[in-house]
Amino acid sequence: MEVKIKSMKHEDFKDNEYIDKLVEELNASGTNVVVGKLDQLINWGISNSLWPFCFGTSCCAIEFMCLGAARYDMARFGFEVARNSPRQADYIMCQGTITYRMAPALKRLYEQMAEPKYVIACGACTVSGGPFKNSYCVVKGVDEIIPVDVYLPGCPPRPEAMFYALMQLQRKIKVQKFFGGVNRKEKRKEFFESKQVAPTVEQAQDSTIENLNNQE
Amino acid sequence: MADFQEQIGNLCPEAQFDASGEFLLVTVPDEKWHDLATALKNEMHFDYLTALVGVDWKEELGVMYYLTNTETQDMIHVKVATTDREQPRLHSVSDLWAVANYQEREVFDFYGIEFINHPDMRRFFLRNDWVGYPLRKDYDESPEKNPIRLDDEQNEDDTYRLVEDENGNVTRVDGKVFEDEEYVINVGPQHPSTHGVMRYRASIEGELVKKVDVVSGYIHRGIEKMCESLTYPQTLLYTERLDYMSAHINRHCLCLCIEKAMGLEVPRRAEIIRMTMDELMRLSSHLLSYGCLTMDQGATTAFFYGFRERELIYDIFDKTCGARMSMSYMTIGGVVADVHPDFIKDVRNCCDVVTEKLKEYHKLFSGNVIAVNRMKGVGILGKEDAINYAVTGPSGRASGCHCDVRKCHPYSLYNEVDFDEVILENGDSMDRYMVRMKEMEECIKILRQCCDMLEAEGIEGEYIAKVPKLIKLPAGHWYQQVEGSRGAFGVYLESDGDPKPFQKPYRLHFQSPCFNLVGVVDLTCKDNLIADLITITASIDYVIPDIDR
Ligand code: SF4
Numbered sequence: 001m002e003v004k005i006k007s008m009k010h011e012d013f014k015d016n017e018y019i020d021k022l023v024e025e026l027n028a029s030g031t032n033v034v035v036g037k038l039d040q041l042i043n044w045g046i047s048n049s050l051w052p053f054c055f056g057t058s059c060c061a062i063e064f065m066c067l068g069a070a071r072y073d074m075a076r077f078g079f080e081v082a083r084n085s086p087r088q089a090d091y092i093m094c095q096g097t098i099t100y101r102m103a104p105a106l107k108r109l110y111e112q113m114a115e116p117k118y119v120i121a122c123g124a125c126t127v128s129g130g131p132f133k134n135s136y137c138v139v140k141g142v143d144e145i146i147p148v149d150v151y152l153p154g155c156p157p158r159p160e161a162m163f164y165a166l167m168q169l170q171r172k173i174k175v176q177k178f179f180g181g182v183n184r185k186e187k188r189k190e191f192f193e194s195k196q197v198a199p200t201v202e203q204a205q206d207s208t209i210e211n212l213n214n215q216e
Numbered sequence: 217m218a219d220f221q222e223q224i225g226n227l228c229p230e231a232q233f234d235a236s237g238e239f240l241l242v243t244v245p246d247e248k249w250h251d252l253a254t255a256l257k258n259e260m261h262f263d264y265l266t267a268l269v270g271v272d273w274k275e276e277l278g279v280m281y282y283l284t285n286t287e288t289q290d291m292i293h294v295k296v297a298t299t300d301r302e303q304p305r306l307h308s309v310s311d312l313w314a315v316a317n318y319q320e321r322e323v324f325d326f327y328g329i330e331f332i333n334h335p336d337m338r339r340f341f342l343r344n345d346w347v348g349y350p351l352r353k354d355y356d357e358s359p360e361k362n363p364i365r366l367d368d369e370q371n372e373d374d375t376y377r378l379v380e381d382e383n384g385n386v387t388r389v390d391g392k393v394f395e396d397e398e399y400v401i402n403v404g405p406q407h408p409s410t411h412g413v414m415r416y417r418a419s420i421e422g423e424l425v426k427k428v429d430v431v432s433g434y435i436h437r438g439i440e441k442m443c444e445s446l447t448y449p450q451t452l453l454y455t456e457r458l459d460y461m462s463a464h465i466n467r468h469c470l471c472l473c474i475e476k477a478m479g480l481e482v483p484r485r486a487e488i489i490r491m492t493m494d495e496l497m498r499l500s501s502h503l504l505s506y507g508c509l510t511m512d513q514g515a516t517t518a519f520f521y522g523f524r525e526r527e528l529i530y531d532i533f534d535k536t537c538g539a540r541m542s543m544s545y546m547t548i549g550g551v552v553a554d555v556h557p558d559f560i561k562d563v564r565n566c567c568d569v570v571t572e573k574l575k576e577y578h579k580l581f582s583g584n585v586i587a588v589n590r591m592k593g594v595g596i597l598g599k600e601d602a603i604n605y606a607v608t609g610p611s612g613r614a615s616g617c618h619c620d621v622r623k624c625h626p627y628s629l630y631n632e633v634d635f636d637e638v639i640l641e642n643g644d645s646m647d648r649y650m651v652r653m654k655e656m657e658e659c660i661k662i663l664r665q666c667c668d669m670l671e672a673e674g675i676e677g678e679y680i681a682k683v684p685k686l687i688k689l690p691a692g693h694w695y696q697q698v699e700g701s702r703g704a705f706g707v708y709l710e711s712d713g714d715p716k717p718f719q720k721p722y723r724l725h726f727q728s729p730c731f732n733l734v735g736v737v738d739l740t741c742k743d744n745l746i747a748d749l750i751t752i753t754a755s756i757d758y759v760i761p762d763i764d765r
Contacts, residue, residue, distance in 0.1 A: 055406065057413045057435050058761045059460040059541060062504070066530075066540075069523030084408040096761075101343055102413055102434045104366045105405055131453060134445070135438040136350050136357050137342065139364060156541050 040174075046090065046116065047173040048078045050166070053089030055109065058096030060123040060156040072159045079166060086110075091118035091149075091169065095156075097125040097132055098139040110146045118173070120165055121148045124155040131155065147191045220292055223260060228252040237692065238476075239282070239293040247384075249296045250307045257312050261285050262292065263603050264619075265313035267695065267727040269708045270323035272353050273297070277304045277327055280708065282695055286603055286617070289624045293695070298329070305378065305386065308334035315606035318430075318735050326351035326440075332378045332386055336393070341433035341764060343369050351441055372417075372431070393429050394419055401746070405434045409512050409750045412760030416737070416749070423745050428738040436764040443724040448474050448687045449548060451724060456542045458726055459762035461501035462701040464493040466726075467546045472627060473696035473707040474548050477689045485670075485677040486550035487629050492563065492666040493533075493545065494628075494698075499570065499659045500529040501701035502610075502652045505757045509649060510581055512754040513590055518581050525573055528566045532559065548687065550680030557675075560667050567660045567667075574656060582653065591645035595740040595752035598643055605739070606732045609703025610651040611756050615643035621699040628698075633665045645748075645755035652757075688719050702757060703729025726765055730758035 056064055067074045074080055083089040086109045098106055110119070121142050124130030129140035142148060149172060152165035220240050221233050228248050234241040244252055256262045262283035269280040278297025284290070298304045308331035310317040320331045321340040328349035330337060339346065347361045376390045394400050394417070404415035413434035419427045439458070443451040455470050456463035468490050475482060507522030530540045535556040537543035545551055556562075581587055597607065602615035612619045620637045622630040638654040640647040691713025697706040706727030711719070733756050740756070741749050 054408055059457055061412070062460060063541060066523060066527070069527075070520050071524070071527050097435060097437055099434060099436055100362070100364055101341075101436065102405065103364050104368055105413075105434070107366050109406060131457065132437045132439075132442065134442055136355075136362070136441060138437050144364065145366070158540060 043174050043176060047170040050079055050090045050169065051081045051083050051088065052079055053086050053092045053113065054082045054084055055092050056095040057098065057102065058125065060095035063156045063159055064093065064095050064162065067159045067162050077166065086112040087114060089113060091120060093120045093122050094126040094142050095122045098142055100137045100139065103139055103145055106142065107145050118149045118169055119146055120150045120152060120169060122152045122162065122165065123157060124153055127151050127153055147188055227255045238694065239291045241293045241295060243295045246296055246298060246306050250309065253309045253312055256283060261287055265315050265606055266291065267706050267708060268316055268319040268323070269725040270327045270329060270351065271710065271723050272327060272351065274353055275299060277301060277329055279306060279323060304329045305332055307332050310334055314604045315732050315735055318731065330378055332380050335377060336375045337377060338375045341436035345369065350438060410753065411508060414760050418746065418749065420746055424743055425741045425746055425749060428741050430734055430737060432734065433764055435761050439765045440724055440726065443721055445720060447718045447720060451721060452547065453544065456544065457761065458728060458765060459700060459702060459730060459759045460541060461504055461759055462497055463541065463543060464497040464546060465698055465700045466705055468494055469696055469698040469705050469707050471546050471548055472698065473694050473709050476696060477692065477694050477709060477711065478687065480549055480681055480683065482550055482681055483678040485673050486679045488666055488669045488673065489551050489555055489679065490546055491628050492663060492670065495659045495662045495666065496529050496532060498701045499656055500526050502656050505652055506577065509754045512750050513587060515581055518577070521573065521577065525570055528569060532562045532566060549683035554676060554679045560670055563663055563667055567663050570656065571660055574653065578653065588646065590748065590751050591649060591755065593644050594748050595645045595744060595755065596643050597736055597740050601739060602643065605736045607736055609700065609729050610655060611648050611733060612703060613638055614640050614647035614651045616641045619704065621697050621704045625697060633662050635662050645751055648755040686718065689713065700729055702733065702759065705729055728762040728765060730762040733758040734763050
């Protein structure tokens with residue numbers, strides 16, 4: 001018995017309605033030539049030297065390590081400089097379940113990253129809670145806490161799938177607006193407002209300062 | 217069994233016995249338990265606390281203890297319970313078996329049972345502001361009670377003890393984990409060298425570590441609770457997400473436990489395949505720990521070497537199971553599919569390659585001056601301590617313990633294959649590393665024999681027994697252990713025998729080896745350099761999701 005596996009066709013791989021739409025939206029009001037070119041240059045640079053922040057909590061992290069090892073070798077795409085400090089990284093690849101106890105730490109790590117920053121939700125756990133959806137202490141998808149740019153399903157995703165997610169992120173970056181691109185930040189603000197989660201560290205600090213002022 | 221009953225009856229006349237299960241079950245009232253435990257340990261040599269499981273029987277809350285005599289490998293099973301649900305209290309045995317310290321904290325976390333005379337009664341997995349005890353049957357799961365909190369935990373240093381005086385009055389004494397004048401540094405929870413989300417708080421003097429407080433639970437997913445609402449075949453999935461580096465082995469263990477409860481006979485071919493998979497897994501796990509240990513000391517190239525060979529094993533899994541990790545291959549009654557036609561050839565090839573490469577590894581790293589200086593005589597764990605802290609697996613064997621479950625309590629077909637249990641003496645980081653390197657050779661030895669056995673079975677055969685569609689277990693409890701890549705992995709399964717349309721486990725507990733391993737971090741790191749904390753923990757080699765479950 002022969003099993004035929006339908007692999008992804010090249011056209012499908014390139015087919016990104018969602019990104020096309022994004023480009024259209026961005027260009028709706030036209031682009032200044034100089035700014036547009038600069039944008040392109042910067043985005044080309046960012047997208048080809050994306051440095052990941054090592055954030056592996058569980059099984060998916062092992063597959064990510066395979067990505068860094070000899071066979072898959074993500075250095076080919078400019079991803080190899082895995083950083084251990086969020087301040088030096090461009091994106092968080094969330095590998096593994098996020099629990100209630102870890103949630104504040106993840107939030108804080110995200111806040112510590114420098115702009116521009118991106119998030120890939122890698123694995124079923126980070127997309128939706130995955131096999132642990134019914135648990136009493138698992139966050140049902142990291143998008144409850146931080147905004148996500150690319151969702152990557154799988155339990156764990158194969159290294160090839162991880163590449164696909166990373167390249168998808170590259171594509172997204174290539175069309176973003178760096179100058180005058182306020183929309184990303186705006187969206188992020190909206191995101192945090194809509195989530196109505198407990199105050200962030202910064203907000204908490206602000207409120208304590210306010211309290212202090214009031215006391216005075 | 218009968219003489220245990222007599223001996224224990226003399227020691228504690230109140231004890232009740234039940235010899236119908238696998239092991240002798242002794243039920244003791246709590247007031248007598250500590251005295252009996254002392255006698256069991258000192259007089260009857262039950263020095264290894266194999267498992268400590270909290271259970272909620274609705275009218276009672278209690279703990280099941282499994283004790284092993286390390287000389288004769290006899291096991292007994294003790295039950296202690298209390299009917300008080302408002303303020304359940306039992307006596308602690310952490311002064312007798314050091315491993316009970318963390319395990320009792322786990323029970324406290326899950327069931328709210330407080331242990332009298334326990335030195336440090338804090339939650340272990342959940343945040344200290346958590347409301348309720350999740351594994352109780354009447355736990356309120358509504359998200360309003362415990363929302364996702366994004367603020368930091370408060371008062372981490374606060375702890376308390378319950379002290380009992382001669383008259384049996386219990387008083388609460390508050391305390392601190394670290395004194396104010398101690399200099400405490402924080403490692404984790406997101407630190408590359410803790411191999412996952414583990415957090416240590418180390419009190420240091422100059423550069424020497426004085427005390428390490430382990431803060432765990434950053435990847436606690438509540439697997440045991442979730443299992444209680446799934447059918448037996450569904451629970452299998454979680455075993456692979458505990459210690460993902462011994463996925464097959466853990467799954468094998470739960471399968472064996474359920475099969476034991478059902479009284480199911482597994483075809484020989486299936487057992488051979490399972491054993492082969494187990495050993496491949498172990499090989500892959502040891503290769504990974506080689507890679508990580510070397511990388512933690514700065515030898516990045518060696519890491520790549522370890523991973524290069526692991527890909528061979530991944531390929532074998534990929535071909536037969538259809539996945540590289542989380543294979544979901546074993547099932548109740550056998551395995552889900554027969555092996556790939558190339559299986560035997562691939563396994564043999566893998567054995568040959570790894571045998572060759574192991575020489576290279578030794579040349580590259582084992583004799584290296586830096587490695588030797590950083591590992592030899594560092595982080596010593598004595599044999600007594602290893603047993604006391606129930607450290608098993610390669611780390612236990614490096615301290616000279618005879619603790620390989622494959623030899624002590626043979627399961628599957630391990631009594632048909634010929635291999636040696638690698639035991640070293642010094643118990644330092646170097647020995648822990650060397651045990652793994654030597655064990656890889658043993659793995660290869662077993663794998664070659666497995667290939668022969670599989671060849672003798674023919675190309676095709678029966679790989680799964682006839683299993684009823686609905687799996688129903690009689691009321692009772694079972695304990696099964698196997699040798700995981702990091703130590704003895706155990707499954708405690710309790711069934712209430714209730715023939716609901718889909719029967720679910722009443723209680724399923726995973727006794728993970730890494731949980732015990734992390735218990736010795738404080739002991740082994742004490743008076744060592746803070747920089748060596750990393751090498752020591754890397755050589756102990758635990759997997760965090762296995763600790764937290
Ligand atoms: S998605 Fe699957 S493999 Fe990844 S962390 Fe979750 S359980 Fe593990």
